[in-house]
Each structure stands twice: as structure tokens, then as C-alpha cells.
Amino acid sequence: MKDLAFQGTWRAYQQKILDDLANLIGDDGLHIVAAPGSGKTVLGLEVMCRLGEATLILAPSKTIRDQWAHRLRTMFLPADLAEPEWISHDVRAPGTVTIITYQALHAAFSGHSSEEEILDGEEEGSDGAESGEPGKQETEKARKKIIAKLHEKKVRTLVLDEAHHLRNEWWKALTMLKEALGQPTVVALTATPPYDVDPQEWDRYQALCGPIDGEISVPELVLQGDLCPHQDYVHFSLPSALEAQKLAEFRAQIGDFIETLLESAEFKEAILRHPWITQPIENVEHILDDARFFSSMLIFLNSQYVDLPQSTLDILGVKAREIPDLTLEWIEVLLNGVIYTYRNDFEEAEQAIRCQQDRLREIRAVEHSRVRLTDPRSVQKLLVSSVSKLNAIVDITRLESASMRDELRMVILSDYIRKDALPTAPADLQPIERMGVVPIFETLRRSELDLKLGILTGSLVVIPAGSKGILDEIADRLGIGAEHIRYQPTAFDAGFLSVELGGELSRNIVHMITELFSRGGITVLVGTQALLGEGWDAPSVNTLILASTVGSYVLSNQMRGRAIRIDPRSPQKAANVWHLAVIDPEKLQQRIPLRFGRKSTDGKAPDPYDTMTIDLGSDVDALKRRFYAFEGLSFGEPPLIESGFQRLMLGAAKWNARGVDDINKMMERRAADRKSLKSRWHSALHSKRAVARMQETLESNYAPKGLVNWNTTKFLFAHSAALAGMILSGFLHSFRATHIRSLQQLELVLFVMFASLAIFCLPGALKASLLLLRNGSLEGSMKQVGITVLETLHHMGVIRTDLGKVSVEATLDQNGMIYCRLAGATTIERSRFLDALREVLVPPQNPRYILVRSSKFWRLNRVDYHAVPSIIGRKREDAIYFAGLWNRYVGHTELVYTRSAQGRLKLLQFRAKSFASAFTRKTDRISRWE
Known part of the structure; x- marks a missing residue:
């Protein structure tokens, strides 16, 4: 590896990690979390060089595997040097540096003769299943042979790229590999830690990758100029x-x-x-x-x-x-x-x-x-595959094309190719009834917009015929002769060519089409999320439409990362990321006719805190989950940087046909104004804190008495007062307009006025008073409850940072929402703390222990129930310790074990209490730049 030397300049966060490498890698590993586009691949290669040991690099896909090899060649080797022989792509014949996929490792360990994978699940129904499984004896023999080869090459460093959400078979192969190599140095890199998994899977991930040593967020990279300003937009549609x-x-x-x-x-x-x-x-x-x-x-x-x-x-x-x-x-x-x-x-x-x-x-x-x-x-x-999304794509493309003109570099990602939807002749204009790469391409082709359309998938590549010359130039520069490229005019339109590259050279097709796209030979590129959604390097992308149905935490963040990279060719780049969602009108209009049955006499009060209380269907629900995976700029003033769907400020939206059209027009106006993005990011990034950073926070409208309870009652009192004011104003107006000639008439007017006030305003005021007295929640403050959770987790060893260095912070915003966070702790400590605190506020279905507090005020009996978080309730002594701290910081309570006969009865009542709550408890984990 003596020829390897980084050819560029390190970014600030990369240099900081490299300067502190000796301390960070002291536990036999390095675990870095950095956003897509942050340069973690070159960082991983530099760490490999400094360790100086033979290395095995594992990537989640072929695209990312090839990206590692490309970065190694172009950024660590002299420009005139070909790829050295000591770089291998086959674990059966490892080199000093071996770069493979997780699936290739599993295939080799299983005795398969080929490391081929289902490239991208591009065709519906493909599941990547392998056939012809070798026997146990052959599998063991193959594994031992590979391990022996790796020992022979003295492989002592494992570089793991996105080593999470892997198939079980891949996990097993990876675990066996690490054990077989003894105590290798593990360099783990990820843009999306698996915070969404259960504790057991997180423990497995951490056992493999080690604790997180450093974390770089998207806002930090935008602040440093390593990612471009960007914004998320949603185009809502109604079904066809x-x-x-x-x-x-x-x-x-x-x-x-x-x-x-x-x-x-x-x-x-x-x-x-x-x-x-x-x-x-x-x-x-x-x-x-x-x-x-x-x-x-x-x-x-x-x-x-x-x-x-x-x-x-x-x-x-x-x-x-x-x-x-x-x-x-x-x-x-x-x-x-x-x-x-x-x-x-x-x-x-x-x-x-x-x-x-x-x-x-x-x-x-x-x-x-x-x-x-x-x-x-x-x-x-x-809903998720609604063809109305095709019309939405046309609307977005028309807008962005008019706004960006020749500078447009749009990518549209879908799940399946749908090659059978390709027309067979110019007159073949069959109705388009499915979503997919070809249907999107064909819809845009028929729209007659002034675009340079192209397709890039694992098995289908289409370019504009007019761009053939540029592609030939690119191929020539790569040393690929014209005889290796096959161009075929498409049967449906002579203005397009299908492209094929033969033999081993086929691996260059993604790079060639990417370069063609960057140079403007294609301005709108349609592809599969599996090929282009993860690891694809195309800094020129300035507009992204996610037409994929994926709702996963990891993939959605990876796909979005394709668009937010800086482009050296376009220093003023600002990116628009479009999401598509179809509203379920039947659900919206509540058309399920429950024509029989009485309603409860105690109607629910409106929730002044919930940003979107209307159920818009499963497609919008999936979109909301997607938005929790990344941070972005809010639409409000002043702009904030936070995760979650609420940052789009759609709480007051009207969800009828006209209202949806108004929302889309608002989105389009904002999307057309890219120039303001940079200033809005600048405003949001400059926090009042000395050192601003992303803070993972618990957002809740259910919190201690004296905070949200008072705000809740203020909400109801305000509504009652407003109603009273309207009635008084009406009567005073009538009073001025009426000539009252006797005391009896005046008494009658006053009687009617106060009777009206009593009838219309007292229920709200009484409800506010009852909520204050009867529907109380935690005594004390959110901070005290947080301290109770913190000290218990520290006592258990879950939080190891010294208590003197950490603190619980709780703040209240103008809308009555409370934000609680743990400052000074590690990433995983903050995650465990927020998980536990959330279980106190949003009770799980079946906790082992609950806290019960009974109190009486005048004639009103009040019983408060709170769950002991599951991580604490696993052991009785930890639950007792938690209850003791609760008595100390929050208020007197009784610890109840719910697995006993009496305890299970209490558990039933604990669950039933949610029936009578007048306000929906809303608690979410979000990230916010502060």
C-alpha cells in the first residue's frame, strides 16, 4: 500500500477525526456516522492506509462496491497508474485490499460458485433468493478455505459500509468472519445508524461495529459548505x-x-x-x-x-x-x-x-x-402505486424545467422497470396503468415537454439519439472502443437509442451515463432506486423525485442523499427533493356509514398541538414515517432545521380537491424560489448557542402539571372567553340599536344575555377546570421526570457518562409543546434515554411495572398511572430504584408488579384510562438544530 496517498484536501470534520485517530481507535475499532455526501468513503480509505494492514472492505451493493474501488483509484493513486494487482474483488482470491459486497461474502461462505446478486429487485416479484444450496459439509469446507486465504494475506482490518438492516444470512457470515479473524480492527461507516431497530438488533449492530465515535449531521455539513442548501416538497394527488x-x-x-x-x-x-x-x-x-x-x-x-x-x-x-x-x-x-x-x-x-x-x-x-x-x-x-402520481411527475417536471431550463439535472427514482410497458411502435399508445421506470419515461415522452429524457437501470439503458456523440466521447476517454457499444433505435421513437455494453465493460455503463447526464446529454434521468438510490455518485443532480414506494428509514435517507451533494461545476447549487403522496378521499370524508349506535356523551376536545389530525390514508402515513429519517428546513418563520413532517406546516391545510390544489401551488411557488434557500439555511444555521448542533429531542404535548396542563386549560379558557366576547359584543350592538324604555326591559335583556353566556361558554370553562383537576399527568416537571430516568439508567450502567457532565433540558414553546433532551451524553446514551422517557409519557401495552398514584381533591378522585420503562422494568431491583427516585423527585407513588393477580387488575385500569382522555397524547422523537 506504499503507493497510496490522498490526492485532495481534507474537510474540517475529516481532519479532526484523523488528528484524533489514535484515541478514537483505541477500542480496536472506529465507528463514524456521517450524512450522505460527507466523504466518508475517502475517510475510510485513509484510515485503512494509516493502519497499514491488509484490508477487506464490505459494501451493501455492487454500486457502492464499485464506488470504493473508483475512489481508491482516482483519489489515492497517481493519475497515470492503472489499478494495481493487489486490489481484488473476489474474497476467494483476496489481495492486499479486497472489496466485495455482503452478499458476495455470504455466497462464498455458502459454497456458491458465483457472487452474482439480484442486482436491484428491479422486476416485481424478485426476492434475491438463491437456489441450489450446497450441503453443510461443502459450506463448512468453503468457509474454512476462504478464512485460510485471508489469514495467508494477513487481513487485519475490516471496513464495513452501512453494516445494518442486513439479511440474517449476511449477518451470520459477517459475524463468523470477524470471529475467524481473531481481533481485527473494524472501521464502520454509516449515514443512517439503525436507531429504528429493536434493542436486540441494536446490540448486535454495536457488538459488530462498536460504539459510535463521531457523528456529523447534514446541517453541520451544509454549514461547512460540504452539502448544498436543499428543501423537501410534497406533491399531493387524489386517486384517478x-x-x-x-x-x-x-x-x-x-x-x-x-x-x-x-x-x-x-x-x-x-x-x-x-x-x-x-x-x-x-x-x-x-x-x-x-x-x-x-x-x-x-x-x-x-x-x-x-x-x-x-x-x-x-x-x-x-x-x-x-x-x-x-x-x-x-x-x-x-x-x-x-x-x-x-x-x-x-x-x-x-x-x-x-x-x-x-x-x-x-x-x-x-x-x-x-x-x-x-x-x-x-x-x-x-394508493402507493396510483397512476395519478404520473400526472404529479409531469407537473413537477414542467415546473422545474421552466425554472431551471438547461441547468436542470433531474433524477426520478422508482421501484420497478416495467419493461413490458415499452411501446412496440410509434402508434402504440396504450393507456398507462402502472407506476415504474418505463411508465414514467413514457408519460414524460408523451407530455411533449422540452426535455432530454433517459433511462438508467441494470437491464435497460435509453438515451436521446442527439446525445450519442457525447457518449462516444466519454467512452473514448475511458478507453472503450465504438465496437464495444451497441446502439439500437427504439421501436417507438427514432429520437431515442437503447444502449448496451458488452462483456466485462458493462460495469462502466453507470459511470458513462452519469457523465452524460452531468454534461447535459440527459436532463431528466429515470432509474430504479436500487441501482441509483444508494451509493450512486452524481453531484450534478439538482432535482430529485422519489417515486419509490419505499418507506424504510435507511433507504429513504440514502436516496435523498443523491441530490444534496455539492457540485464543483455549480457552486451556487440548491437542490429540490420532491416526494409524492396520494390522499385517500374515502377515508378523509369518513364515509363508513355507522348508521346505528349512540355516540358517547363526552365529546373529545380539539387538539391545539397536533399538526395534522386528519387521517389521509396509508400513503401519507408512509410519507410521514419517511420524514422522520432526515432533518430539513421548516416552512415557518423564522426557519428551523428539524426532522419530522410537521416542518411542512400543513396543520391548517384544507384537504378537499381545491385545498390539495392550493397546497401543491404553494409547494411549487417555494420550489421555484431556489435563490432564497441559501439565505434561509444561513438564518436557521446560526443558532444562539455557542456551539450549535443537531439535538435529538422528545417532543410532547403531554407533560408535567404546571406546563402543558396549564396551556391545555388556557386553550379551552381562551375559546370560552372568545365565545363570551362574541356574545357580549352582539348584545351590546343590539343594546345600542334598541330603545329600552323601562327597567323591566333592561332586566330582560341582561337576563337573556347572561343566560346565553352560561349556556354557550360555561361548558368550555368547566371542561378546562375539570381537566386541570381530573386529567392531570406527571407531578412536578418534565425535567424532574427526566432526571429520574437519567439517574436510574446511570445506576444500571446503561448511561456511563459521569452525571456531572450530563444534564436534562426541558423547554416549552409558544404552542404548548415541550421539548426534552439529554445534553452531554453519547449518541446511544441519548437514544436510550429518550426511548425510556417516551415510555413514561406514552404507555406501552404491557409493562411489567407501573406506578400508581391516587389523590383526592374535594369530591374528585384522581388516579395517575405511569409505565416503568421496559429497559428499567426487566429487573425488580431497577424498578424499585426508579420508584424511589420518582418518590424523591416527582411525588409519592406505589410500584405495582403487573404480573401478579392484583397487579394485572391495575394494569387493566391503567389501559382503560386512555379511553377517557380529553386530549390525545402526542409524543414524538425529532432532531432539531439548536
């Missing part, structure tokens, strides 16, 4: 006419089914005879095992005007008026219990149940032996 008709038909069938169900005296009688209803005390243990089903029966009977026995309600600790309304979700829970889980309990009503089951199957509301009334997969698939 045909899709809307299918949705309406399905929902109408569901509505008819429910109407029949609610009219069925036999079904109602079957529920009434169930032993959990007739003998609840004797069946408490069973009820505890499935409290949701028990609740669904109570809700159903309550909607049918059945006076429920007080003994049954006492088990839950609720009153009849606190039972929720019957909704589609509760009917789904009820039917799954009656038809599947507890079918044997309803033998006397077997005929009626079979009839309901047959009808559900008939309307396709059963999937894998589960009733699905709310979001069956057929509905989810219809």
Missing part, C-alpha cells in the same frame, strides 16, 4: 377516477356489511353471552391477555344501547360515558376476535359467524386469516 371508484365500491361494501352486522340480533346476543361479559371477575386473567378484544365487545354493546353491568365496568375502572365511540378500528378488533381468535367461545352462534366470515371474504376484507376493514393491502397498494 377509476381508482377512486374502486375505493368507493370497497368502502360502500364495508358500510353495507357493518349495517347488516349492527342489525343482527343473533350477533348481538352472541356477544352478550360471552363469558367475559357475563362473568368478568372469573375471567380477569383472560381479559388481561387480550384487553383490546374485551374493550371492543364493551364498545359494541354500548353502541347498541346495552346497559353494561357495573361489575364489568369496574374491572376497567371506567364509567359508561367514558367508553369510546364504535369505530371501524374497533369493529375490526371485534371481528378478528369473534371469527378467528376466540371462535370456540361462540359455538352457539357458529352459523351466524360463518355467514359474516363468508361475506367478509366476498368483499375481500380478509387477508391471511385476519379481518382488514381499515387499510387492507389492496387499498394500500392502490
Whole structure:
């Protein structure tokens, strides 16, 4: 490796890590988290060079594998030097530096003769499964042979790129490799740590990669000029006419089914005879095992005007008026219990149940032996693959093309190629009915926009015919002769050419088309997320449309990272990232006709904190989850940098057809104004803190008394006062306009006025007062609860940083939202702290321990329940320690073990309390630049 030397200049964060390398790598490894486009590949190569040992580099895909090799050749070797022989791409014949994929390692360890992988799942139905598995003996022999070869080459360094969310077989191969090499130095690099996985998988990841030694966020890189200013936009669509008709038909069938169900005296009688209803005390243990089903029966009977026995309600600790309304979700829970889980309990009503089951199957509301009334997969698939997204892509492309003109470099990523959708002749203009690379390309081709369209996938490459000369120049510079490139005019349009590169040279096609794109030979490139969504290096991309259905934490962040890199050829680059979502109008309009059943007398108050309370369907839900994966600029003033969907400021949006059009126009106006992006980022990046950075924070509208409770009541008091003011204003206006001639007339006017005030305003004021007295939450403050969690986790050894160096910070914003964070801790310590704190605020379904505090104020009894976080509740001594700190910092409470008979009864009441909450508890983890 003596010829290797970095040819460029280190960025500030890279130099800082390299300067401190000796200290960071002291635990036999280096684990760095850095955003896409931050230069972590060259950093990993430099660390490899400084360690000076033979190295095995593992990447998650062929594209990223080739990127490692390309960076090594172009940035660490002299320009006139060919790739040395000591660089290998085959673990069976390792070199001083061997670069392979995780799948290639698994294939080699399993005795497969080829390391070929399903390139990108580009065709629907491909799953990457391997066939012809070798026997156990052959597998063991192959593995030992490879390990021997690696020992022979003295491989002592493992470089792991994005070593998470791997298939189980790949994990096993990786773990065996590390163990077989003894104690290799592990250099782990990732843009997206798997914070979204369960604790067991996180422990596995950390055991492999070690603790995180350094973390560089997107805002820090924008601040340093290593990533460009950028913004996320969403184009909302309504389903096509045909899709809307299918949705309406399905929902109408569901509505008819429910109407029949609610009219069925036999079904109602079957529920009434169930032993959990007739003998609840004797069946408490069973009820505890499935409290949701028990609740669904109570809700159903309550909607049918059945006076429920007080003994049954006492088990839950609720009153009849606190039972929720019957909704589609509760009917789904009820039917799954009656038809599947507890079918044997309803033998006397077997005929009626079979009839309901047959009808559900008939309307396709059963999937894998589960009733699905709310979001069956057929509905989810219809929304996520809606052809209305094709029209949205045309609208976005028209806007961006008009705005950027020749400077446009747009990439559109989809899941599947759909090669069968290619027209066979110029006149072949079949309706486009599916999403995919070819349908998107064909829709844009037919739109007659002034574009240079192209396709880049693993098996299909199309370029504009007019760009052939540029591609030939690029090939010549790479030493690829014209005889190796096959151009074929497309059957549907002579203005386009399909391109193929033969033999081993085919690996150059991605680089060649990327260069053609950068030089303007293609201005709109359509490709698969699997080929281009991860590791593809194209700094010229300034507009990205994510037409992929992927909602995963990791892939969505990787795809977005393609657009936000700086471009040396365009120093003023600002990038637009477009997301597509289809609204479910049937769900929005609440058309499920529950024509029977009474409503609860205690209506829910509006939630002044929730940014989007309306259910817009599964496609929008997936988009919201995607937005938690990355930080970006908010639409508000002043601009903030934070993660989450709320930064788009859509809380007041109208979600009818006209409202959706208004939202899209607002998005388009903002997208066209790229010049303001740089100044808005500059404003948001310059924090009041001495050292600004991304802070992972818990955002909640449910918090200690004296903070959000008071703001909640202020909200209701304000509404009551406003209403009172309106009524008084009206009466005073009438008073001025009316000639009152006697004292009796004045008394009558005043009586009517104050009676109106009492009727219309007192309920809100009383509700505010009752909320203050009855619906209290944690005593003390959010900070005190945070300290309780912090000190317990430190006592357990989960948080190892000295308590004197960490602190709990809690702040309240103008909207009544509380933000709580842990300062001074490591990344994983902050993550564990926020997970535990969230479980206190948003109770899990089945905690081992709960805290119960009973109090009485005048005639009102109040009982507060709080879960002991699962990480603390695993051991009794830790739960006792937590309860002791709670008594010290928060208030007196009783620790209850929920696995005992008495404790399980308390657990039922703990769950039931959520029925009566007047405000929805909203708690989310977000990241914010502060």
C-alpha cells in the first residue's frame, strides 16, 4: 500500500477525526456516522492506509462496491497508474485490499460458485433468493478455505459500509468472519445508524461495529459548505377516477356489511353471552391477555344501547360515558376476535359467524386469516402505486424545467422497470396503468415537454439519439472502443437509442451515463432506486423525485442523499427533493356509514398541538414515517432545521380537491424560489448557542402539571372567553340599536344575555377546570421526570457518562409543546434515554411495572398511572430504584408488579384510562438544530 496517498484536501470534520485517530481507535475499532455526501468513503480509505494492514472492505451493493474501488483509484493513486494487482474483488482470491459486497461474502461462505446478486429487485416479484444450496459439509469446507486465504494475506482490518438492516444470512457470515479473524480492527461507516431497530438488533449492530465515535449531521455539513442548501416538497394527488371508484365500491361494501352486522340480533346476543361479559371477575386473567378484544365487545354493546353491568365496568375502572365511540378500528378488533381468535367461545352462534366470515371474504376484507376493514393491502397498494402520481411527475417536471431550463439535472427514482410497458411502435399508445421506470419515461415522452429524457437501470439503458456523440466521447476517454457499444433505435421513437455494453465493460455503463447526464446529454434521468438510490455518485443532480414506494428509514435517507451533494461545476447549487403522496378521499370524508349506535356523551376536545389530525390514508402515513429519517428546513418563520413532517406546516391545510390544489401551488411557488434557500439555511444555521448542533429531542404535548396542563386549560379558557366576547359584543350592538324604555326591559335583556353566556361558554370553562383537576399527568416537571430516568439508567450502567457532565433540558414553546433532551451524553446514551422517557409519557401495552398514584381533591378522585420503562422494568431491583427516585423527585407513588393477580387488575385500569382522555397524547422523537 506504499503507493497510496490522498490526492485532495481534507474537510474540517475529516481532519479532526484523523488528528484524533489514535484515541478514537483505541477500542480496536472506529465507528463514524456521517450524512450522505460527507466523504466518508475517502475517510475510510485513509484510515485503512494509516493502519497499514491488509484490508477487506464490505459494501451493501455492487454500486457502492464499485464506488470504493473508483475512489481508491482516482483519489489515492497517481493519475497515470492503472489499478494495481493487489486490489481484488473476489474474497476467494483476496489481495492486499479486497472489496466485495455482503452478499458476495455470504455466497462464498455458502459454497456458491458465483457472487452474482439480484442486482436491484428491479422486476416485481424478485426476492434475491438463491437456489441450489450446497450441503453443510461443502459450506463448512468453503468457509474454512476462504478464512485460510485471508489469514495467508494477513487481513487485519475490516471496513464495513452501512453494516445494518442486513439479511440474517449476511449477518451470520459477517459475524463468523470477524470471529475467524481473531481481533481485527473494524472501521464502520454509516449515514443512517439503525436507531429504528429493536434493542436486540441494536446490540448486535454495536457488538459488530462498536460504539459510535463521531457523528456529523447534514446541517453541520451544509454549514461547512460540504452539502448544498436543499428543501423537501410534497406533491399531493387524489386517486384517478377509476381508482377512486374502486375505493368507493370497497368502502360502500364495508358500510353495507357493518349495517347488516349492527342489525343482527343473533350477533348481538352472541356477544352478550360471552363469558367475559357475563362473568368478568372469573375471567380477569383472560381479559388481561387480550384487553383490546374485551374493550371492543364493551364498545359494541354500548353502541347498541346495552346497559353494561357495573361489575364489568369496574374491572376497567371506567364509567359508561367514558367508553369510546364504535369505530371501524374497533369493529375490526371485534371481528378478528369473534371469527378467528376466540371462535370456540361462540359455538352457539357458529352459523351466524360463518355467514359474516363468508361475506367478509366476498368483499375481500380478509387477508391471511385476519379481518382488514381499515387499510387492507389492496387499498394500500392502490394508493402507493396510483397512476395519478404520473400526472404529479409531469407537473413537477414542467415546473422545474421552466425554472431551471438547461441547468436542470433531474433524477426520478422508482421501484420497478416495467419493461413490458415499452411501446412496440410509434402508434402504440396504450393507456398507462402502472407506476415504474418505463411508465414514467413514457408519460414524460408523451407530455411533449422540452426535455432530454433517459433511462438508467441494470437491464435497460435509453438515451436521446442527439446525445450519442457525447457518449462516444466519454467512452473514448475511458478507453472503450465504438465496437464495444451497441446502439439500437427504439421501436417507438427514432429520437431515442437503447444502449448496451458488452462483456466485462458493462460495469462502466453507470459511470458513462452519469457523465452524460452531468454534461447535459440527459436532463431528466429515470432509474430504479436500487441501482441509483444508494451509493450512486452524481453531484450534478439538482432535482430529485422519489417515486419509490419505499418507506424504510435507511433507504429513504440514502436516496435523498443523491441530490444534496455539492457540485464543483455549480457552486451556487440548491437542490429540490420532491416526494409524492396520494390522499385517500374515502377515508378523509369518513364515509363508513355507522348508521346505528349512540355516540358517547363526552365529546373529545380539539387538539391545539397536533399538526395534522386528519387521517389521509396509508400513503401519507408512509410519507410521514419517511420524514422522520432526515432533518430539513421548516416552512415557518423564522426557519428551523428539524426532522419530522410537521416542518411542512400543513396543520391548517384544507384537504378537499381545491385545498390539495392550493397546497401543491404553494409547494411549487417555494420550489421555484431556489435563490432564497441559501439565505434561509444561513438564518436557521446560526443558532444562539455557542456551539450549535443537531439535538435529538422528545417532543410532547403531554407533560408535567404546571406546563402543558396549564396551556391545555388556557386553550379551552381562551375559546370560552372568545365565545363570551362574541356574545357580549352582539348584545351590546343590539343594546345600542334598541330603545329600552323601562327597567323591566333592561332586566330582560341582561337576563337573556347572561343566560346565553352560561349556556354557550360555561361548558368550555368547566371542561378546562375539570381537566386541570381530573386529567392531570406527571407531578412536578418534565425535567424532574427526566432526571429520574437519567439517574436510574446511570445506576444500571446503561448511561456511563459521569452525571456531572450530563444534564436534562426541558423547554416549552409558544404552542404548548415541550421539548426534552439529554445534553452531554453519547449518541446511544441519548437514544436510550429518550426511548425510556417516551415510555413514561406514552404507555406501552404491557409493562411489567407501573406506578400508581391516587389523590383526592374535594369530591374528585384522581388516579395517575405511569409505565416503568421496559429497559428499567426487566429487573425488580431497577424498578424499585426508579420508584424511589420518582418518590424523591416527582411525588409519592406505589410500584405495582403487573404480573401478579392484583397487579394485572391495575394494569387493566391503567389501559382503560386512555379511553377517557380529553386530549390525545402526542409524543414524538425529532432532531432539531439548536
